[in-house]
Amino acid sequence: MLQHGADLRIIDHQGKTALHHSVAGGNIFAMQYLNETGMFSFADTDKFQITPLHLAASTGNTDVIRYLLRNNRCPADAMDQQGVTALHIAAEKGAAEVSWLLLQEAGLRILHLKNRNGLTPLDLCRQGTTFRHQQLTQILIKYMSLPADQKPKESYGMYYWTLMLPSVCGAVILLIAAALGGYGWIFCLLLFPWFGRSILSQYHRMNSYQGLPNPVYVGTLSAGIFHSLLCFSLKIMPGIWPATALLHVSVVHFVVVLWMFWKVLTKDPGRLQQGDADPRFSSIMSLVEANQNPSKFCIYCEIFQPDGCKHCRLCNMCVLEYDHHCLFLNHCVGRNNHRLFVVFILGMAAAHLIFISSAAYYLFTKYSGPSRPAWAAILESEAWVLVMLIMNFFTVIWECWLLTEQFEAISMGTTTYFKRCESVRRPLWQRWGTVLSFLLEGKRTTSRQRRSSIAI
DSSP states (O other), rough: OTTTTTOOEEEEEEEEOOOHHHHHTOOOHHHHHHHHHTTTTOOOTTTTTOHHHHHHHHHTOOOOOOOOOHGSSOOTOOOOOOOOOOHHHHHHTTOHHHHHHHHHHGGGGGGGOEEEESSOOOHHTTTSSSHHHHHHHHHHHHHHHHHHHOOOOOOOHHHHHHHHHHHHHHHHHHHHHHHGGHHHHHHHHHHHHHHHHHHOOOSSSSSSSSOOOOOOOHHHHHHHHHHHHHHHIIHHHHHHGGSHHHHHHHHHHHHHHHHHHHHHHSSSOOBBOOOGSOOOOOSSSHHHTOOOGGEETTTTTTTEEOOOOOOOOETEEEEEEEEEEEETTTTTEOOOTTTHHHHHHHHHHHHHHHHHHHHHHHHHHHOOOOOOHHHHHHHOOOOOOOHHHHHHHHHHHHHHHHHHHHHHHHHHTSSSOOOOOOOOOOHHHHHHHHHHHHHHHHOOOOHHHHHHHOOO
């Protein structure tokens, strides 16, 4: 539109500028460009003293609200002609997440601000009749009782309970199965599939106004490791300890896997820093002039991403050489921890194979004699071992599929997220050479580097 003579200085009959309309449309790229022109201010109001933040609150676009509140671009407590703040609008609509963002920025004092009719945001929320209005009312009542000079703090009680839920529920199911005796295996057969389905159907974020990442998947992985180690050390290992010296190696391997699990959970995946931003671009207009997709500008980190970089909304960071966000680690996999992640999965697969072979050997040596008991008796006395054996077996299948995807992407010099099919398939030995080089040295040979070496 600008290339065809559009005038950015024009305002409509309500006094709204192009910036107001880009906010109403939710176009952060347009907002960033208009800000770069220096012709607009995020504190600009129309004839009714309505700010861009008022418009964003009315649409409920949380990304735009975060953008406007970042670096104090737009005052969170700004009022229009009627004394209405953005929180009044959000409370009237029952928008809990928007209200939470505004309270975090401005503090609890804006809860006590009244409009020209003498109504607080809580009063407006109480007038709503929907379920979300009722939820938000309870939240605002809790914060109204706190000192006005404070800011609300995130509550992690439900987060940690969700993290521990798989371990606790798995232990409860196994204990009930043990108490049921001969019918315990039937109880496990019915409950564990239902429990697994309910976990795998969970959303990536918790269903709360805070929008925290859902830790149920990493809790499930932790529960599997914990229960497998418990079963191996208390049930299987005492039964076969005199039979093999490999158990010492197995114990060391499990300790190493636990160490890698901790490292991959805590290691920085490769957060994009300002110094690593794409130096070719400095503004939205430079992107447009270079015929590049405006999405190379991250609207969350406000940085120009180099090739192979992606923003993860769950981790809230741009990750270099982004591979994927692993729900079972609640962590991204990128440049700094990709090799560690692959080695960890290899170690996990080996640990599960050790458990499966040890459990099978334990059952075989204990029940292979001439006086072998009936299957019902085995299921009754070894329900714990059998349940963990089946779970480890299916986990190994999943890990083998995951490793196949990883090795295929690494052999192509890319990641699973940015994987593209090559026009010419390289020989198998070259692909495996690339994978081994990555595992040993952590270096990824890209398609561009291979073409350059061939040309030379």
